[in-house]
Amino acid sequence: MITRDITLEDCILDLIDNSVDGAWQLLGGAPMSLDDNSDLSNYCIRISLSEDQFEIRDNCGGITLDEASEYAFTFGRKDEVGEEDYSIGVYGIGMKRAIFKMGSEIQITSTYKDNGKKSFKVPIDVNNWLAKEDRNWDFDLESADNLTEPGVRIVVNKLNEDTSSSFSSPAFIQNLRRTISRDYALHLARGLVVSINNEPVVGWQIRMLLGDAFAPMRQDYVEIVDGGSVRVEMLAGMAAAPPESSEPDVDDRREDRNGWYVVCNGRIVVAADKTSITGWGTDGWPQWHPQYSGFIGLVMFTAQAAKLLPLTTTKRSVDSSSGVYRKAKPAMREASKAWIAYTNERKQALPEARRLEAHTQPISIREVTRRESVSLPSLIARPVIPMANISYTVSRDRVRLLAQAYGNINFSYKDVGVRSFEDAYSELVGDE
Ligand SMILES: Nc1ncnc2c1ncn2[C@@H]1O[C@H](COP(=O)(O)OP(=O)(O)O)[C@@H](O)[C@H]1O
Ligand SMILES: [Mg+2]
Known part of the structure; x- marks a missing residue:
């Protein structure tokens, strides 16, 4: 049921949030204000999507063994760990919801620093897990080889039918790029790299x-x-x-x-x-x-x-x-x-x-500097002058002759009309 009220795209954004939260914590977890100058250019989130596999991998520090056993691979928050770090994670459900939504054969690998690099992996076969009779819903952690840098790698195979068709759709991928470009604009502007199928997403510059x-x-x-x-x-x-x-x-x-x-x-x-x-x-x-x-x-x-x-x-x-x-x-x-x-x-x-x-x-x-309210020009509306349109018919020869008298046989009828009006006006009415 937890996978129902979220779209596939939002699931991917949830996984990106986790990576971003990880990177932010590594930088010291400062508040992300407009004035903040944090440099995220060492952090990369690589996403690969295809008809039969999803993969996301980051170098954002990884999930530690403690986090994994206390929180990340259990349901609900067991205690208050890691709650006060200017992150966007709050319900302890994003990652599980995202991977369950996508497919049924999942492997999560994490490499983290703890007196050197340490790693573990969590293989999940969703159908076996659901069929478990002992009602122990925790996931098993196994030993694993180190990833090249501390970070998390999630691979989902046996994609659901809907997921598979979305991932093979160029329109889905284009929309995903557009969403990431906009929703992570502030992170991308600080150098964060997010790539989809090896092509970096260009952030929207506000x-x-x-x-x-x-x-x-x-x-x-x-x-x-x-x-x-x-x-x-x-x-x-x-x-x-x-x-x-x-x-x-x-x-x-x-x-x-x-x-x-x-x-x-x-x-x-x-x-x-x-x-x-x-x-x-x-x-x-x-x-x-x-x-x-x-x-x-x-x-x-x-x-x-x-x-x-x-x-x-x-x-x-x-x-x-x-x-x-x-x-x-x-x-x-x-x-x-x-x-x-x-x-x-x-x-x-x-x-x-x-x-x-x-x-x-x-x-x-x-x-943008501080200012109480928006400055906009106050415009003075100019009085609208009522206009008249003049239209009359004369023989073509006479217009040509008049044009010639004005010194240009190529004057249009309109030119001739306007000039003759102006002449008559200044002679009979005078200068304005
Ligand atoms: N890519 C990641 N890098 C570092 N830590 C992660 C990553 N993904 C998940 N985690 C850890 O797993 C926890 C659970 O993630 P999640 O289910 O999305 O819940 P939430 O983000 O709401 O805390 C996170 O709080 C974090 O400690
Ligand atoms: Mg999360």
Whole structure:
């Protein structure tokens, strides 16, 4: 049953989370804030997918024997080990759920440092394990050869039918790449390597536009909650100029980056959100409309204990009832509403708006300086001058003769019409 409420893609992300948590711990387990400069470029997560096998291997330190026997290969948390390390693991279920979802012949190998390198492996034959009569659900650990570097290697064979067909689908792999590029953008930007079938995933570089008239907001505060504290960093503003037309661009939908992002301990758990989860259409805040494209907002929650984060069990959404999250909403709303107002105003002063928007530079989110609210230009709507269209018919010969008199036989009818109007105007009405 535990494999039902999670997608195959999310299972793979769960395994990546474990590797990332491992790497983060090796670096000393600092909070992952925007200002943090941790270098992850020594860490690699290699994923291979094919019709008949799944493999993930990392060099992120491995699972120790203690972790394995106390926690990783049992169900539920036996004690409080490793809970306070700025990780994203919290339920002690991700790895088991992921491998059971994929197939029935599993081997996990771990090499870790403990006075030199030590290793063990855990072979799991799911069908035999389920058929066990003694109700001892623990897995057996066996001795194993060392992996080249301390880390974890998980191989799944005998893939389930659905898994096998997904893994042989180029579309599945392309989507997976896109998701990893976006959801681990902050890790990839710090040098982490994630490869799929030997090809590294290129991380999405989050950029905001900065100019004389435009500057993103950036706030930072600490929320004291039951059991600890949560750091909240928020950043929002223009990432691209609004679209020329408000029709949704069908081709662009899949690459759509607009909306709010919620980040928990570095992992993007909600991306490009335009739903009520991040406030759209609630509390006097309008529903998302393509007119608002160009806006990006990021709210990052960081806590030593992952259980304090506003995360759901699948780690792919936020728990809207969480107090820390609810408290962040008013500031998110202010930023969104300022942008909405700007996109409305700009319709009355398009040329001016476009000129100002063109005078901006993309900057990385780490370069955004602190500012209480989003800076946007206040545009002065120009009065619209009522226009008239003149249309009349004369013989072609007479137009040609007039063109010739103007000195250019090639003038268009329109040129001749406009010139003769201007002449008549200045003679009879005078200069403006
Ligand atoms: N790739 C890995 N590198 C290091 N440790 C790992 C790795 N995968 C799993 N672990 C260990 O196994 C534990 C159980 O993982 P998991 O079932 O995903 O639960 P959770 O991540 O919620 O703690 C992790 O807390 C971690 O200690
Ligand atoms: Mg996990």
